[in-house]
Amino acid sequence: MNATDRTPAGLLRSALVADAGRPLVTFYDDATGERVELSVATFANWVAKTANLLQGELSVAPGDRVALLLPAHWQTAVWLLACSSVGAVADVSGDAAAADVVVSGPDTLEEARACRGERVALALRPLGGRFPQVPEGFMDYAAEVPGQGDQFAPFAPVDPEEPALIVAGAEFSAAEVVERALADAPDLDLTGPGSRLLSGLPYDTWAGLSAGLYAPLAAGGSVVLCRNLDKLPADALAQRIDAERVTASRH
Template structure:
């Protein structure tokens, strides 16, 4: 990664320039048997489409606050990076009533209705498919995102010294602070270019989103993100580590 990178979106751009074909996120859901692997280029394409959805269809702008009510999931990664590209502050599991927009999974739709702004719902089904029946009052992400453009340019410059992420509990990080902390975590974990970090941590605090996205991204590494993996026994976990060429583990 480049020393001049100051936002998570910058880190993704540098990863894309360095090696677009390498795996960046490998996602497992052990409740459904789903496995999805996203290269840098594929993830960047999802981020571009979601960024265009944010600023064009949802009229999001730098400084807006988005309540993100999603679990550790590859689509959550997309939203975290797309918000960084637009300059929207992510309020992770924050109160929808205080947000300009809300993005929610199927288990959080009732809570998300408290948002008076735009609402987006994700079914979180295998292969990113849509809801069988669209939830009333929400745009279905799987319906809205495919038609978005594959290239993204923000309408306004993103200031790395403004709020980028609000963590549960209220701690707020700018883009620059987030990148600095991610680099420090990567160094502490011993991550380097080519490392593969397996994380079973939920996205409910800094440790979870750092291990599950930001630290590997800052190091030029990749993440094997495992949801609903608490039931894996030691043998199954070791088999996954071997199969995915894991070099580091969190959680």
């Protein structure tokens, strides 16, 4: 990271400059057998497209609240950084009724219907696949995001001191997210470039978000993000740690 990086989106921009081709997020779903690996460049492209969707199609402006009713997943990580890019507040597992926009996985659609603003649904299928049938009242993210621009420029500057994240009832500014992620890195055994953290923690706490995205990004490392890790036998986990060259783990 650079000394001037005071938002998660800024950390991603610095990662692009430093080494765009290195892995950033490797995702496993041990209920489906899915594995997806995203380089810094590929992840940043998804973030740019999603930020353009937020700003251009959904009219999200700095300070607007986006409820993310999503599990620990590579697409959730994309949405967290897209919200940071726009300056929106990412409200993880937040109250849909209090949100300007809601983003829902397939298991929380009824809860998401409480949002009176725009509603986006993610099928969370392998390879970012679409819903076989779009849920009524929702935009299908997988159908809408491919046509968005590959470069993103915010309409208004993002203030690092403004609220950026709400998780487990705690609110953080963008600068606080970066500061806390940097402070967490040593305790997570993230020692710099090449560090690779396997996380099986859910995204509904700061600890899960930090291990599963923010701290590896801030440290110049990468994350192996595992969903449904409890379905994986212990010997298979050891094999994964070895195969993925994991240097630390939290699960």
